Amino acid sequence: MVLGIIQAARLTPPSPFARAMLVGTSQAAIMAGIGLVTAAGGAAYVEEELRRLGPLSSSERKMLAVYGLIFTLWIFGPRWGITTSQAGTLGMLLLLLPGPRVLTWERALAAIRWNVIILFAVSLALANALDRSGAGRWLTDATLGLLHRPSPILLVLVLAPLVILIRVGFVNNLGMIAAALPLAFMLARGWGLNPVWVGMVIVLTAGPGFLLPTQTPTGMITLGTEYYAIGDYLRSGVLASLVLLLLTWLAALLYWPLLGYRP
Numbered sequence: 001m002v003l004g005i006i007q008a009a010r011l012t013p014p015s016p017f018a019r020a021m022l023v024g025t026s027q028a029a030i031m032a033g034i035g036l037v038t039a040a041g042g043a044a045y046v047e048e049e050l051r052r053l054g055p056l057s058s059s060e061r062k063m064l065a066v067y068g069l070i071f072t073l074w075i076f077g078p079r080w081g082i083t084t085s086q087a088g089t090l091g092m093l094l095l096l097l098p099g100p101r102v103l104t105w106e107r108a109l110a111a112i113r114w115n116v117i118i119l120f121a122v123s124l125a126l127a128n129a130l131d132r133s134g135a136g137r138w139l140t141d142a143t144l145g146l147l148h149r150p151s152p153i154l155l156v157l158v159l160a161p162l163v164i165l166i167r168v169g170f171v172n173n174l175g176m177i178a179a180a181l182p183l184a185f186m187l188a189r190g191w192g193l194n195p196v197w198v199g200m201v202i203v204l205t206a207g208p209g210f211l212l213p214t215q216t217p218t219g220m221i222t223l224g225t226e227y228y229a230i231g232d233y234l235r236s237g238v239l240a241s242l243v244l245l246l247l248t249w250l251a252a253l254l255y256w257p258l259l260g261y262r263p
Contacts, residue, residue, distance in 0.1 A: 003225065004049075019228040023236050026222045030208045031240075059102045066094050066102070152193065152263035156201055156252045160245055163205040168212060176206040197256065197263045204248050210237035 002025050011018045056064075073087035095102045129135070150158065163180065170176040180202050188198040209215025213223040213233045223230070256262070 006227070013227050015227065019232050022222040022225060022227050023233055026213065026216070026218045026233075027210060027236065027240055029218045030210065030216060062100050062102050063095070066091050066100070069094070150191065152197075153253065155191070155193070155198070155263070156249055159198075159201055160205045160248045160252075163202055164211070164241055164245070167206050167209055167215065170206075170209075170215070177203060180206060193263050194261065197252070197261050200256065200261065201248060201252055204251070205244065208240075208244060210240040210244065212237070 002021050006015070006018045006021060009017075070087050070091040073082055073090070074084055077083065077087050094100050096105060096108065163176075166180070167176050170179075181199055184198050184202045185195040188195040209219065211234060213219030213230060219233065222228075223233070252263075
């Protein structure tokens with residue numbers, strides 16, 4: 001939808017507005033899980049596009065049917081031994097096979113952004129290597145182990161930025177949280193602190209990945225449009241990370257205790 005707005009405005013790289021839209025969309029998705037209200041100020045454009053599209057074509061109905069099948073397999077497939085990757089591959093084959101064919105191989109090949117695919121593959125391979133080799137666990141243990149029986153104030157002041165920096169090496173928040181939480185619980189008991197409170201500090205700072213687009217799938221997708229560079233993302237990400245730090249410190253020291261989650 002954002003690319004549609006950029007194309008309707010006839011913006012080309014390097015457009016500051018296009019960069020702001022794409023970086024903002026990526027980081028807004030991280031922060032709030034919502035996109036932009038693309039119809040605001042552009043209702044006439046949307047209505048004209050809907051009129052131009054007209055009723056659903058035969059290919060569009062086939063596409064909806066294939067998507068419905070994939071969606072069903074995503075939900076119920078694990079019961080039948082079908083993984084998410086297998087469901088996606090099946091859907092792709094159905095779109096290319098004679099009969100239900102919706103896409104040709106030549107058209108699909110030209111439409112794929114291979115830079116995004118390669119970036120995903122490299123990032124996931126790196127994350128897998130860090131996990132299998134134990135390097136990710138070693139990095140987390142060595143970094144968090146630097147704190148020796150800290151006070152709650154010192155802990156949150158030091159731990160939150162440490163987690164944000166370590167998060168740069170993880171392609172998603174689940175990997176970071178899975179590596180950091182068990183160690184955080186163990187250290188919290190040794191420090192005589194509430195493990196839930198320490199875990200909340202970890203989760204809040206490990207979740208977002210504002211510094212580099214390679215930290216989140218949303219960042220890698222928008223980077224693949226080639227409207228902005230990694231440096232553009234980093235400049236906005238530094239400020240977003242500072243705001244995240246401030247909110248984490250305020251929540252951990254002032255707000256969470258009011259809810260009963262004390263260090």
